[in-house]
Amino acid sequence: MTQVDVRQRILSDNAAAATALRERFATARTLVVNLISSPGSGKTTLLEATVRAFGGRLKLGAIEGDIATERDADRLRALGIPAHQILTGGSCHLDARQVSGALETHDLGPLDVLFIENVGNLVCPTSYDLGEDFKVALLSVTEGEDKPFKYPSIFAKAAVTVVTKADLLPYVSFKLDDVRGQIAALRPGGTLLVTSATTGQGIAVWCALLEQRLADKRRSTP
């Protein structure tokens, strides 16, 4: 078996596990969002702001992927939502079987929205379907506006790009219009939101988008 064969088998096994997950999430009527970004773009911080903004109005839960430490799950549990940490032990992404395994061993209860926070990485998580309804790519304004074209695959696959840390725009060089242009080229019709968890900018729009997607899913699921 060559390296290419091995990779194809891995992705094919993952696709089967993702299909089973997607059916499970459909039955549970849970909206599932796969969050992908560089380390430190603010995935957990966005989730904290989301939990606070919903204020218990929706049942939220999270699966956190990291190489090491329980830190992210701890931060979300501290806000009162169920969160399970998967430690990948060196792997640069989550896969569907890890998510299945986490759901088998840790019942997160009935959820309206399950956030899967992937390992901080703009490359590896792109190829692994986790049974989610859609992918969200985060890009902080401190990372520079050249990232979508440098990491085109994830920004093409993400239905939503969330620009984070907008409160830092006065202090950095970041051409928002340039990012808009790159996203429009990579993902025509994709959504781009500009947010700051610090000031609250854009958080209500993000929450409204989640509610709309949840309503759409429930309407289309028999």
Added chain:
Amino acid sequence: MTQVDVRQRILSDNAAAATALRERFATARTLVVNLISSPGSGKTTLLEATVRAFGGRLKLGAIEGDIATERDADRLRALGIPAHQILTGGSCHLDARQVSGALETHDLGPLDVLFIENVGNLVCPTSYDLGEDFKVALLSVTEGEDKPFKYPSIFAKAAVTVVTKADLLPYVSFKLDDVRGQIAALRPGGTLLVTSATTGQGIAVWCALLEQRLADKRRSTP
């Protein structure tokens, strides 16, 4: 051949190519630095500041690794140093054979210091020796102080950690002492520098470190 066998063969092939590169760099008396960080931590910006600080006093060159775009090599060539862009086409790290191939096809000329700027990723590049003298991990203050323990492998392997974007410290929550503690635990005796390419903070120390390492290498190379 199992997945583990395939990975072992890849790493073993890489190690052989890295050994050949290391011999080549020893003969050339070139100091080689492998720069690793998240996307947008400021690797290229640090190199731009380094080129400006040396002002032609040392012969510098760069090999740039990216998934897509020639942007980083273009930025360095604009400052008058030879730079070659390797496009990995989806791979999340550089490997030693790509570096060898780049040197065969693009003569960068005799160099005092060759910077290899890896693909923006805190995970994948960690396992791939590129024949460098040492690895440098960059961590921008906007990424949060929890990153060394979350991505322990790279911060353990990097002889030098460069904290970047220190000019943004007034606007973000970033506990520098916490990072110092994590680096001391992961890499006892490792060097931690605090820099800002915007204000110039720490750049002279970084350049002095490079000159010292170059002098040490040349003294120890017959």
